[in-house]
Amino acid sequence: MFKAKELFLLLLILGTLSGKAQRIPEKGMPLLQNFTPAEYQNKGKIWAIGSAPNGIIYMAADKGLLEYDGKTWKCFKGSEGFTRSLAVINDSLIYTGSDLDFGVWHRNKYHDFEYTSLYSFKEELAPLNEEFWHVYRLSGNIFFISAHNLYVYKDNRITKIAAPNRITGSFTANDSLYFTDKKKGLLVLSNLLLKPVCEFPEEDAIEIVGAYQHNGNTVFVTKNSGLYTILAGKFSPVRNQLSQDLKAAKVFSFEQINKTYPAFGTVLKGLFISNTEGKLIHNINKYKGLPNNTILSLYYSPSGKLWAGMDYGVSSLDINSNLTFFYDYRGDFGTGYTALLKENTFYLGTNQGLYLSGWEDLNNNTAFHHFTLLPGSEGQVWALKNIAGTVFIAHDNGLFLLKDNKLERLGNQSGIWTVIPYKNYLLAGSYNGISIFKKSNNGWEYLREMELILGSCNQLIIDSDSVLWVNIPNYGIIKAVLNDTLYPVERQIFRERSFEGSDLYLQYHNNQIQAVTDKYRYAYSHEVNQFANKSPIDNNELPPSILLPGIHEPVLLTPDAEFLPIYNGFALKFSGAPKVGNSDNDQLIFRAITAHGYGNESRLYAGALVPFRYGNIKIDCIVPNKEGVLYQYMLDDNDNWSNWSVNNTIELISPNSGGHVLSARAMVKGKVTKTETIAFRVATPHYRSWYAFVLYLIVFAALTGLAVLWQKRLMKKQERQLLMKQQQTLREQAEIHQQQLMLLEQERLQAEYEQLKKQLKSKTIELTNKAKENDDKNKLLLTLKEKCEAARLNPAITKTALSDMQKLLESFLTIEDKTFEIQMDELHQEFFRKLNDLYPNLSSNDLRLCAYLKIGLNSKEIAEILNILPSSVYISRSRLRKKLNVHTDDDLYHYLNSI
Structure with missing residues (x-):
């Protein structure tokens, strides 16, 4: 037992000497960032917090495993019970303990975690209702701690170690694992055996949540009893104000900042941060911006932030920043x-x-x-x-x-x-x-x-x-x-x-x-x-x-x-406050790759084949949990980097088919991180794939055959059509010839008709003249005969008879003229009727003139018939044109024959 005590104290002292003494500002509040349960999908209380080497924060919550990269929260469902503890190996391997179960999380190719239970004693130990509140990784082993048993996982094998009585707490110090047992006191695990270090006082029920070093002595942090140390081989309470404050506030969680500043999460009064001498540096509570005064978990990340999981919400404090804040949440002083x-x-x-x-009153210890x-x-x-x-x-x-x-x-x-x-x-x-x-x-x-x-x-x-x-x-x-x-x-x-x-x-x-x-x-x-x-x-x-x-x-x-x-x-x-966290170690990581297009979206993984139909690719990258980061990317090593941007989502619009390599880097506080790459391949579109070309060849051959067959059928069809066309052409030519013959015959008949018409006209005029002359002669001869007969019979009236014969001749001439007119009127009655219908204002003389003109008589001929001067005929024609509304350029003969 003495050797175990010596080993325990030596390890803790060495751990203290190896820590770097760094001062943190004492006035004001560290920069505080709060997250409400709604922001992390209402997954309940946060019981444990850890981080991967790349800076991603992981949390054990009531409803599973939470992941936060500084921008996006993700939740993964594991066992049925509340998740109580975790040990983060890296961003792809995490161990957790929960109610009635413990197991391991592996990240799949889509960057999501999948849970596998390692607890094979569910039926055997069902009456115990084990809850696993602590998970540790030491010397390549994973330890799952419940109140009744300690489980060691190594090389895919589980070793169970029973507790001497009941484990009430556990903590690690310099690669050693320590336990507090309700009856056996403080124990240390050595070669898979629980060895006693020191017994607890009988009058105190001590539950240790952590320990730190001060001047070569180990100070133990208890839940309800304040601070303790080991003096002369026995547990002894620390007599200072900090111990009294912690005893009143009820400690639930513990963490060390740079191994120099112990941080205490309490049930009643929020977060206490002190130095190892016991001086309270920070008293951070709901008055100063915390969402809740019950601190269930604490974790100090390598980036210099202290994370606190509470009964309501999660907070991070930039504890080593050179900026501190005084917010007036109580309305004491304003802006x-x-x-x-x-x-x-x-x-x-x-x-x-x-x-x-x-x-000095600005110190944050009140x-x-x-x-x-x-x-x-x-x-x-x-x-x-x-x-x-x-x-x-x-x-x-x-x-x-x-x-x-x-x-x-x-x-x-x-x-x-x-x-x-x-x-x-x-x-x-x-x-x-x-x-x-x-x-x-x-x-x-x-x-x-x-x-x-x-x-x-x-x-x-x-x-x-x-x-x-x-x-x-x-x-x-x-x-x-x-x-x-x-x-x-x-x-x-x-x-x-x-x-x-x-x-x-x-x-x-x-x-x-x-x-x-x-x-x-x-x-x-x-x-x-x-x-x-x-x-x-x-x-x-x-x-x-x-x-x-x-x-x-x-x-x-x-x-x-x-x-x-x-x-x-x-x-x-x-100006003199330390800057914790080396930007040279900042790492850019790729978080997700998504293909989308035409209203569809598909999650992918590194090296995946991107379906061509999606068209666009979105890649999320980030430097986890860093502020003020700028991002830059380049596609296919073309030395054409994009402009620096705060946007950590890279949009690639319609990349060409084939393999691509995306390079990305970030700038943190003026320093550029190492370039990271991710490969993916855009699928060749179906119309350019090998089977498409085979199909094209088959289709081409089929089309060629069809084209030849079609050409042959087309040739035969064209021959038939040519023959039919020739026959049709011959028929059309015969019809045209026939029509031409008919046209010639019609023209010949029309010419004969016109000739006959002219002859008829001439004969009609001649006949009319002859008839008139004959009639005139007959009548004149008859009259003269009668007059001669009368003169012969009465010689006394010879002079008078001669005068009468002269008058008779004149009278016969007038009568014969009117007779000719009457005959002309009777010959053209239908023509006169049409003219009267069209032109009711025409006189009888106008009608006769129209008839003379219609049969083709010229003005001289009309003047001889009417026994008038040709100039009078010209005047009558002009008047007739006006009455008929016939222009001087139009042929009056053709117009009258068209009626």
Whole structure:
């Protein structure tokens, strides 16, 4: 037993000596990030936490195994009972213990975990209802601990070691595993045997959750009894305030930070962090931002973050960061805009007033911080300045100075943004200009307002002896040259719109005036008298969306501490605080590969064949649990890297078929990680695959055969069609010939008809003339005969008879003329009827003229028939054209024959 004690103490002492002593800031809260159960899919309480070498965090939760890479939560279902403990070997191999089961998780090719139970005693030990609250990996062995048994897993074999009585706790120290037994006390595992180290006092029921070293002594952390150590071979309580506080708070979990700062998760009072001497460094609870005061699990990751699993939610604290925070969750002081440290008194200007606190009172070792409001300072405090040992307060109500912790107002002006000294004056930027104060024997007195500068002057900076720089929000920057009477004799205005970005403010940095926005920093050049040099702002050092924007700048409190204004509180930045975590060890890993397209999506794995139909590939990569990381990628080693981006998802749109290698790297705090690659292959589309080409060949041969067959059939068909076409052509030619013959015959008949018509016309005229002449002759001869007979019988009337015969001849001529007209009218009755229907205004003479014209008589012939002059016929024809509406260019003969 003595050798076991010596071995135990030697191992713990060596572990302590090997730890690096690093100091963590003591004032303020470490940067806290909270996760609600809704964010990790409401998987219940977090009982244990661990991390893989690449930085991925794993947690044992009620409903399975949780995984968090800094951006995405994943949950994997294992055994039926609550998962209580875990041992993370790497991001592909994890062992867990749960209610009535323990087992191993392996990651499959899709980057998901699959659980395999290793507990083969379920039926045999069913009455025990074993719960496995601890899992350890030591010397290549995996240990699963329950209250009744210890199970050792090695080489796919399980060895069971029974507890002497009942195991109430376990912990590791320098590759040794220790147990607390209800009756046997402290035990150590050696060669698969539980050997006693020290017995517990009979009056105390000690449950040890961890141990750490102090000055060569081992300090044991118990759940309900505070701190213990071994003195003279016996357990003895530690007599200090920390032990009493832990006893009252009820410790549930324990972790060491850099083997220098013990961290205690309590049931009642949140998280305690102390040094090994027993001095409380941090008291972090619900007042200071924790979601819950019951800390069920603690884990300190190599990246410098302390993870806490609680009864409600999970939190991470950047415990080694040089930034600490004071959030006003209780409504004690508001939002800090400015601060000042004088004679160990911390002055805090907020939106509620001026608050005071001792510098040492800002240490984070109490449940909450105490700030005292200075009477009369209620309202917005914009700036605090220590000028020649006097504290000046720029306030919404005016300018004040602090004397014996009492406020004394200077002048009657209200709304003072800032105040600066200038020779024997004070220049106070107000809501509407610049107020000038002059020092006299009675103190400071208001002098006047500065001319030519109006507006809300929220920043004033003196450059050289006589140059004043003024910032006016929403307007711009004014550079003014002052004379001895503080009159701006020269002014130059730089409008705000000429600066890219928002929240423009002035800064005197590196002995030059700079204009700063949320995007760029502009340096003023005296050579060109402009803000010429432009450089991007580097915001990686500070957490995003925390600092107040614009003019609310950091304030140097001590050579090592700087005040930062933030929303709902304030922050401190310590220059001497350690930076834990080496960015050279940061590793980029690929998390998932997904193919998608046309509304479909398919998960893939490295080296997988991507179906061509999906078209697009999405690859997720990340540097686990690192902030401010930039990513860059390149496809197929073409030396064409993408631009740096905060987006850790790589989208490849329609990559070509065939094998591809994607290279990716990250930049963490200005350092580029090692390039990682992932291979995949895009399937050749079906229409370009080998079987497609075989099919194409078969189809081509079939089509060729069909084409030949079709060509033959086509030739025969064409021959038949040609023959039919020839026959059709002959028939058409015969028909055309027949038609031509018929046309010729018709033309011949038409010519004969026209000739006969002309002959008929001629004969008709001739016949008419002959008939008339014959009739005239007959009648004349008859009359003359009668007259001669009468004269013969009566010679006395010879003269009278001759006169009568003369008259008779004239009368017969007139009668015969009318007879001809009557005959012409009878011959053309149908023609006259049509003309009367079409042209009712035609006279009888017009009708007869139409008849003469219709049969083809010219004007001379018509004049002879009518015994009139040809000119009269011409006039009658012209009148007839007008009545018939026949144009002079139209042939009257053809028109009349068309009726």
